Amino acid sequence: MATERGRPRDADIDAALESALLTLLAESSLSAVTVSKLIQAAGTSKPAFYRRYESLGHFLTELLVKWLSTDGTADTGSLRSDIEFIQRDQVVMFTSAIPSESIGVILASVRESPVTARTFYEKFLRPRRDAVIRVLERAVARGEIPPVADPEWVVDLISAPFLMRAVLPGVGAIDESLVQLTTDNVLRELKAETRPGSGSAVAREARQDAPRTYPPSRPHGADDGVVLFPSANEANGA
Incomplete structure (x- = not known):
């Protein structure tokens, strides 16, 4: 994962991004989530996001690692x-x-x-x-x-x-x-x-x-x- 140069990484930003994603998913599907919407909801910036993650997929992958066994x-x-x-x-x-x-x-x-x-x-x-x-x-x-x-x-x-x-x-x-x-x-x-x-x-x-319906209407x-x-x-x- 990318890290900020010259200063310690701010864990509060990571927590804010995670919380923002969950908030957005409570309102819409993942297909509607963009990096711009994510950083706006988290109250952070694009440079802060991209110092940590290459893309939304990279961000989701890190959450997969964190939350799943x-x-x-x-x-x-x-x-x-x-x-x-x-x-x-x-x-x-x-x-x-x-x-x-x-x-x-x-x-x-x-x-x-x-x-x-x-x-x-x-x-x-x-x-x-x-x-x-x-x-x-x-x-x-x-x-x-x-x-x-x-x-x-x-x-x-x-x-x-x-x-x-x-x-x-x-x-x-x-x-x-x-x-x-x-x-x-x-x-x-x-x-x-x-x-x-x-x-x-x-x-x-x-x-x-009866067959399962995908994708689900809500997470x-x-x-x-x-x-x-x-x-x-x-x-x-x-």
Whole structure:
């Protein structure tokens, strides 16, 4: 992240920008938020903003790192329940907390800005992927699965369906049926036993439900005070 030269960074400005974003989202969608509106609501200036962030996407990425847990895992004692925990954490992350619009803004900024891409990867994505790899290593140590030849690929299998449905919501719902479907598929890939009847049939039945509406007309939590991202405890169900 960019920092001010020659003097300590003023934490009050960062707090004001964060508060201003939440205020703006209580009144409109993220698509209506601009840097100009953000700095006006925060009572600061464009130079102060751009000393800290390259873009709105960079700013949102830093908030993602701050507000979301970078370890969406738990050691439950079994691989199935460990994977289910990860997937339910993703349900929270992609539905009840982050407006779908913000995902697009962040991904666009990641593609265009090396600073944002590095921030997203090093501070958020890599720690979460490493946490999942530790889950796989524990399962190997418990004797539940053989050694994993390509753990990075398994992490992709775990996360890609949720990201796909968040970016392209017409593909399907992000819900418990997806949790079970993806968990079963990952366990099969890892040559672990799956619980009979737990995944695909449940998912097929659940797809008959009414489709989710995206993007939401208001950010999640607007009735209670906007919550753009959950805290680490909220993201992990604490």
